[in-house]
Amino acid sequence: MGRLIQRVKATRIDVAGHRRVVREEALAAEEPLEIRLGHEPFTVTMRTPGDDFDLVAGFLVSEGIVHDADELISLRFCAGEDENGQQTFNVVEAQLRPDVVLPDLAARRNVTTTSACGICGTASIDAVRKSSHHPIGSPVDQPLVKAEVLASLPEALREQQRLFEKTGGVHAAGLFAPDGELLSLREDVGRHNAVDKVVGAAFRERRLPLANSVLQVSGRASFELVQKAAMAGVPVLAAVSAPSSLAVELARESGLTLVGFSRGKTLNVYTHDGRIAD
Structure with missing residues (x-):
């Protein structure tokens, strides 16, 4: 699973048996992902690496920035290196169609959103309620x-x-x-x-x-x-x-x-x- 899993040592304590054992544990990876709109930083979110293009596309949908697949021209990883000079794959740039209205700078999330909260850093709680371009049909038409x-x-x-x-x-x-x-x-x-x-x-x-x-x-x-x-x-x-x-x-x-x-x-x-x- 590559970067999805990181292995660390942990001390396992058996309370009933009064024993301690040091062993290796597999943990889900958590790394920052910077999302850019064009060349402009938009937000940083903490996530498990993998399916990053899906993550960015879904985030843009949920933010009400894009509604149709044609509005998202491309997604690509930008250059980013760790202390060893290795590509981190932790920066994704979204190129949007020129007519897509971008959020105001004041509304952009210039703070890190944690893996526990997806709307932390939103400029205003009033901005959280967004209008969907995909309205849900009547629930009384027939059971689904x-x-x-x-x-x-x-x-x-x-x-x-x-x-x-x-x-x-x-x-x-x-x-x-x-x-x-x-x-x-x-x-x-x-x-x-x-x-x-x-x-x-x-x-x-x-x-x-x-x-x-x-x-x-x-x-x-x-x-x-x-x-x-x-x-x-x-x-x-x-x-x-x-x-x-x-x-x-x-x-x-x-x-x-x-x-x-x-x-x-x-x-x-x-x-x-x-x-x-x-």
């Missing part, structure tokens, strides 16, 4: 997914988490068809990064809006994850843990079906339950 299929997705996601299997330290986001078929999966130390990578991959393949799909995430459902799903036109977002109150509010406003505490046999539907068939 059966409850038993929805309940099975966390386990289906877990079975395909290769990096988590080796490290135990990453989140995952998976895009599923209504019949439970896994369409794509990404892992990252940041839950918001995992979602951006899934959305970005679909964006680059010209599959947005994701109107006939379910987004399953491994952690909780925060406001930012609901926002990212809504910006991509995802009608159903399901999480294995709890949503926040603001996440429920945004899901209700945007027409998104938000599911929490999906644990295999039970699940809580917080908004627009008409998409889920018993």
Whole structure:
């Protein structure tokens, strides 16, 4: 897995057996990624290396900067070297179509966003609510997914988490068809990064809006994850843990079906339950 995993020594303490053992542990890598729009720095985010172009594309979608694949002309790694003169692959430059409106300098994220928070550094909390160019259809038209299929997705996601299997330290986001078929999966130390990578991959393949799909995430459902799903036109977002109150509010406003505490046999539907068939 190359740069995805770093190996470190750790002292394992067996409390019951009163023993200490020094052994090597595999940890998920976390490195900064600088995103540039043209030659101008835009933001720095902490992420697990890999699928970086998908991450950048998905981030630009969730920020409302691009809406159509034609607006993103190219993505490339810029020169960046470590102390040993090796390419770090930690700077990505996005070339946008000339007519794409760039964020004001005052709104740019000139601070590092951590792997725990995807909207830290946003210039204003009012700027967090963004208008999607991929509006979600009416939830009462017809059910999209059966409850038993929805309940099975966390386990289906877990079975395909290769990096988590080796490290135990990453989140995952998976895009599923209504019949439970896994369409794509990404892992990252940041839950918001995992979602951006899934959305970005679909964006680059010209599959947005994701109107006939379910987004399953491994952690909780925060406001930012609901926002990212809504910006991509995802009608159903399901999480294995709890949503926040603001996440429920945004899901209700945007027409998104938000599911929490999906644990295999039970699940809580917080908004627009008409998409889920018993």
